[in-house]
Amino acid sequence: MPVLVINCGSTSIKAAVIHAETGQRLSELRVERLGTDESQAIFDDGESETAPKTHGDAITKLLPRLIERVSSEIESVGHRVVHGGEWFTQPTIIDDGVARQLEQTVSLAPLHNPAGIAGIQAARQLLPDVLHVAVFDTSFHATIPPRAATYALPQALATKHGLRKYGFHGTSHQFVAHRAAEFLGDELRNLRIITCHLGGGCSLCAVEYGRSVETSMGMTPLEGLVMATRCGDIDPAVLLHLMRSEQMSVDEVDTLLNRRAGLVGLSGGSSDFRDIEQRAEEGDESCRLAIQVFCHRIRKYIGAYAAVMGGVDAIVFTAGIGQNSATVRHHVTQRLEFLGARLDEDTNREARVSFDEPVAEFSTRHSRVRLLAARTDEAWEIAKLTRQLCSTQFATTSQQSIPVAISARHIHLTQETVEALFGDGHQLTPLKPLSQPGQFAAVECVTLIGPKRQIERVRVLGPTRGVNQVEISRTDEFYLGIDAPIRASGDVDNTPGITLVGNDDRKVSLGHGVICAWRHIHMTPADAEQFGVKDKDVVEVDV
Incomplete structure (x- = not known):
């Protein structure tokens, strides 16, 4: 229905x-x-x-x-x-x-x-x-970590008034991120995507492995990019200066920032990007400047978000300006080769999206970062989310139970690292079995040495794996002085490193491999069949 x-x-x-x-x-x-x-x-x-x-x-x-x-x-x-x-x-x-x-x-x-x-x-x-x-609109951004959502204000005041970054356009960012992943033939949880919603209101979002970790709008839609009538980022002291020198009231400043600024202020009267492009082509310098300021701000945020995520796999342009303006896509992406993003001018000019063909690529064959234009559809995303939530209301809940536990910090090692820490030919010694068949907690422990402190006697789990992985908690992060991302087990690319100390002060410095594990459930094939789930399904757990 x-x-x-x-x-x-x-x-x-x-x-x-x-x-x-x-x-x-x-x-x-x-x-x-x-x-x-x-x-x-x-x-x-x-x-x-x-x-x-x-x-x-x-x-x-x-x-x-x-x-x-x-x-x-x-x-x-x-x-x-x-x-x-x-x-x-x-x-x-x-x-x-x-x-x-x-x-x-x-x-x-x-x-x-x-x-x-x-x-x-x-x-x-x-x-x-x-x-x-x-x-x-704000819910997709609920996963933004406190370090990105917190304003540098007295926290008692911020808490009292709910002053923090919330972000907007969440349904659009979520929709086009999924569309981009489908186009790329991969799962969203494996990708780092920057989505650019550019319409009357504009915002960027850093989608790291399926989760929003940064976005340009803040407590209100006024923060961030230059928009049709909103100024975006501005030195707060400018407002104080105007209130003092022009005797502007709070309401007048509000109107200035939200109704008279942005493209309409820069161009001298138009908030329609199509008109601004036309006037710029005819030689209007104010409109040329408006386009330059608009695109510069977007490019600056893209660079920042690539740094936040430790890289980017795709940059997606959507909404009225993003999916239709080849001019904006050209100005924004032409200087992003340092990220591995290479623009194909011809395909950019020809890129068109529609309901039947919702994604168009305009990067070159050799571009490491894929450049995409995508048709957004917030109403469809709302319909899908509504249907999904309502379906769970009528789903049959299994009466079976599974054990739930807090995972203590632990380490998975390669055989090469085991031998470097404990001696040539050393094999991990099982101490006790884990709930997963064939897995065990080993006798061997190591010391973790971070930039600030160290943690001793961290258990190694066996058997050995193909990559080294150190799983710690958020509290451990702060104690060690490491900023580890939340990742699925085995996904250790672009993660921080750490030093391990084994027997006889043998040390191994890992270049990467430290993560905070994404919440997950280990099941045997028989249990999975009993609960009616499969690998990578997302479930809710009542405790």
Whole structure:
């Protein structure tokens, strides 16, 4: 059955009935200029009519008309919510308690969240017998580590007001990252991707092995890149200077930063990138500068995010400007050869994306970093996330149980490293078996020496492996002075190194191999069959 997706903007509504598996639109509606006498509803067949002025009234009147155009029964409703704050870090089924809690997010997104909440209230009253799911722009970025999400402010003040980086455009970044992985023929968890959502609002995201680890927008969508009417990054003292020298009020500064800055401010009046490109070609210097500033900021963030992830496998351009402007892609990528990204000018000019061909490559054959343009589809991503969450509500839960334990720090070694630490021909000596057949904790222990401190008697696990791997906790990281990434076992490329000390002060310095292990479950084939799972499935565990 299809999913109804509702996206309530500050002055608009977009609604569509979508087949979650294919992305096919069965029926669509958009409402424009809400709150004015010119409010208008337009259906996908071209029919239009005057719409009510409020979000709630518009949904109450128009949604039944949208649904009756579809022969299939609506399975569930997915609602886009811009800001989930610290309360909502994943798609959430909306009940009365969640609906009340959503009210707490209004102060974080006063222009957008009230509209989303009004849409939720009206839709729940109209369709009380189906599941409603809130999908948050911020939730994909919930995996950003504290070192990247924390502002350098007094922490008591930051905690009191929820001052931290949240990030936005999460559904778009998540969607195109998966699309890019499919195009590259690999799993997202194996890739480091920088996604560039460039439209009226613009943001970049560093997607490291499937997780957002950095993004350019912050507590609000104002931080980061130059946008249509937003300035992006700016020295905060500039605002203080303007308030003092121009006697600007807080509201006037807010309007300046969000409505009069960015491309519209740089170009002298236009926020439409197509107009700016045309005027730049005709010799308008202000528009040329606007394009240069816009692209410079993007390139700077790409370089920073490549450093954050220790490299990059693909750079993806999406949204109105990103997927359509060859000019922007050219200016941004032409100086990225030092990363291994090589632009093919011809394919860049010819690159086109569509529903049937959602990804186009514009890098050369020998480019180590793949350059892609991708069509984003946030509504489809919301439909998929909604369908996925609702499916789990009705899934049969196994009554079998498996042991759950906290994994202590430990080491996996190659035979070569074992001999370097314990002597030629040395074989690991089993101390006790582990739950995985054939695996054991060995008698042998080593000392870990980090930049700051050392940890003694760290257990080696056997048998030997093809690569060295040191698994430590977050607390161990801080103690040793090492910044280890969260990785799946065996994924040790671009990870920190460490020094190991074995018998008779024998030392081995590893160039890489230190990780914090991704949460995982070891199962025998028989257990996997019993629980109905396979390798690399993602599951929820009740403890």
